[in-house]
Amino acid sequence: MLTAWWRDPWRKPRVLAAVTILYLLWSLLPVLVAALFSFNAGRSRTSWQGFSMRWYYGDPVRSVWHDDTLQTALVQTLRLGVVTTLVTVPLGVALAIGLHRWRGRLPNAANSMLLLSFVIPETLLAVALLLVVTNLALPFTLGTTSQVIGLVTFQLSYPAILVRARLATIGSQLEEAAMDLGASPLAAQRRVILPMLVPAIVASAVLVFADVIDDFVIVRYLSGDASTEPTSVKIYNTARAAPTPALNALATLMLVAAMLAVTLGFLLYRWLSKRTGENESIGSFAGET
Amino acid sequence: MRKAGRKPGNRLLGPILAFPGVLWLLLFFVAPLYVVLAVVFGGVDPVFRTVIPVWNPVLWSSDQPSYVLSHIVGPDGFFGPALLRTAVYVSVASVLCLVIAFPIAYYVARLSGRWKGLLLTLLIAPFWISYMMRMLAWVNLLANDGLVNRIISLGGVFPGDTEWLSGKSVVVILGLVYGYVPYMIIPLYAGLDRLPSELVEGARDLGAGRVSAFWRVTWPMSRPVVVASVLLTCLPMLGDYFTSDLLSGSPATSMVGNLINETVLTPGQTGQAGAFVLLVLIVSILPMLYYVRSVSRSEGSMA
Numbered sequence: 001m002l003t004a005w006w007r008d009p010w011r012k013p014r015v016l017a018a019v020t021i022l023y024l025l026w027s028l029l030p031v032l033v034a035a036l037f038s039f040n041a042g043r044s045r046t047s048w049q050g051f052s053m054r055w056y057y058g059d060p061v062r063s064v065w066h067d068d069t070l071q072t073a074l075v076q077t078l079r080l081g082v083v084t085t086l087v088t089v090p091l092g093v094a095l096a097i098g099l100h101r102w103r104g105r106l107p108n109a110a111n112s113m114l115l116l117s118f119v120i121p122e123t124l125l126a127v128a129l130l131l132v133v134t135n136l137a138l139p140f141t142l143g144t145t146s147q148v149i150g151l152v153t154f155q156l157s158y159p160a161i162l163v164r165a166r167l168a169t170i171g172s173q174l175e176e177a178a179m180d181l182g183a184s185p186l187a188a189q190r191r192v193i194l195p196m197l198v199p200a201i202v203a204s205a206v207l208v209f210a211d212v213i214d215d216f217v218i219v220r221y222l223s224g225d226a227s228t229e230p231t232s233v234k235i236y237n238t239a240r241a242a243p244t245p246a247l248n249a250l251a252t253l254m255l256v257a258a259m260l261a262v263t264l265g266f267l268l269y270r271w272l273s274k275r276t277g278e279n280e281s282i283g284s285f286a287g288e289t
Numbered sequence: 290m291r292k293a294g295r296k297p298g299n300r301l302l303g304p305i306l307a308f309p310g311v312l313w314l315l316l317f318f319v320a321p322l323y324v325v326l327a328v329v330f331g332g333v334d335p336v337f338r339t340v341i342p343v344w345n346p347v348l349w350s351s352d353q354p355s356y357v358l359s360h361i362v363g364p365d366g367f368f369g370p371a372l373l374r375t376a377v378y379v380s381v382a383s384v385l386c387l388v389i390a391f392p393i394a395y396y397v398a399r400l401s402g403r404w405k406g407l408l409l410t411l412l413i414a415p416f417w418i419s420y421m422m423r424m425l426a427w428v429n430l431l432a433n434d435g436l437v438n439r440i441i442s443l444g445g446v447f448p449g450d451t452e453w454l455s456g457k458s459v460v461v462i463l464g465l466v467y468g469y470v471p472y473m474i475i476p477l478y479a480g481l482d483r484l485p486s487e488l489v490e491g492a493r494d495l496g497a498g499r500v501s502a503f504w505r506v507t508w509p510m511s512r513p514v515v516v517a518s519v520l521l522t523c524l525p526m527l528g529d530y531f532t533s534d535l536l537s538g539s540p541a542t543s544m545v546g547n548l549i550n551e552t553v554l555t556p557g558q559t560g561q562a563g564a565f566v567l568l569v570l571i572v573s574i575l576p577m578l579y580y581v582r583s584v585s586r587s588e589g590s591m592a
Binding site: 013016017019020023024026027028030031033034037045046047091092094095097098099100101102103106107108110111112113114115116117119120121122123124125127128129130131132134135136149150152153156160185186189210213214216217221231232235236239240247248251252254255258259262 | 302303304305306307308309310311313314315317318319320321322324325327328340342389392393395396397399408411412414415416417418419420421422423424425426427428429430432434435436454467470471520521524525526527528529530531534535538546549550553559562563566569570573576577578580581584585
């Protein structure tokens, strides 16, 4: 009977389904367990001692709310996320439109440079920028400014690639029609192309924000001192040194922030996509074009 | 086809819009790589042990890179094991990632209906969860009194006292797989989703079995996507030092990323860190260029 089931060409792919379910359990359960232990009443991160909000705000010294170092890390993470997104998205969108319209060898070289910045191992870029900041007389030192510069450089490819993919599907007819009807090239971009790009821009903004608040390598090398170390660095520094569940609480808060940003972004994206007739998929939120 | 230059402003708009982004990349992506060269081929202050970058290539000295190169193989080859380990860890982890990611990406790409959206969201979710949090989760689970040891000991029946978190290669490799497999599933899914399923159905209709339809139709079609996805996961692994630090913290599992991380902030050794950066860059430049070429080509066919 088993061989008959195996030979049936139209059977449902149960093996693949099982592999997928097992993978999802393996990939998500450890994180859920870590999040659960942030609500532990005791200071163990391995044995459950009852539910409490102690590590969020109850504990007067070590909770995220009362421990200044944890709070600083949280604020720094969100600050880097917002500032980097605000710089990266306009820069990347302009780059995408510019490269799309500009023909010749130079834009091809620029496009290759952009793609290289996307695949370079992050550690290499971070060390290179660290050497720049520590060896050149620049108007800024290690700290938030350096971190933002590094993050923008590493993230610039996301909006550029997503927006270029969308531009390729839009084609040039609409723009030409606008110009035939008397619009200047700039006005055609602003009034015809840009509105059609809004869903892709929203998706890339969410993607950049979610990726920046998770970043570790660049923000660690380019942080000046403890006051500019964000959550990920805090976790790295204390994960092996007998931490309390407050560390899990901090990580859980970041998780909630990322999920909130993605959910709100996706709802906005779906609403905008319906209006512009774009095929909406959650995949765009992971850089899929 | 677009008519080039129908208005004078039309031709300039592209370069003008691209200029700020291109300038940014030249200043903060290309120029820093030159600074690395200036540091690697520069000198070290004999008193303060600080870096003295040499900007003129004519004056470059090869003291620091040759120091690193001469300590890779031979009796003084204390850098060799970490480099070899990096190659082994990254290869094994990449293969494991592919073995896990391919069936999942293939299954979800072939799926339709409401389950597809839900599964896709769950598969992408780790992408938005911080890498450090995911490693922290395993640090908790693999601790001496953690869940893994307690499950193995079945509540004290067996001695579950394995020290998972000190210098175990298996743990570091599984950590790498756990950390990077989501980054492979997403591009694989995107590529497999675009494959025409009619060809596989045609092969089956013409009498190919499940296995031969896969090897003769699906696999050849998906090879470019597989190569690109493997590159996207193994390139960042080459610079990874934090997985080994968090899940082992022992020199017995250090990778080239650990060599970079340990030397870059040590006075007098920054040039060595730069030399390792160059080494990784040289190893990864061909795969990187291959990726750029394959992406540019598919963009060309789309436009």
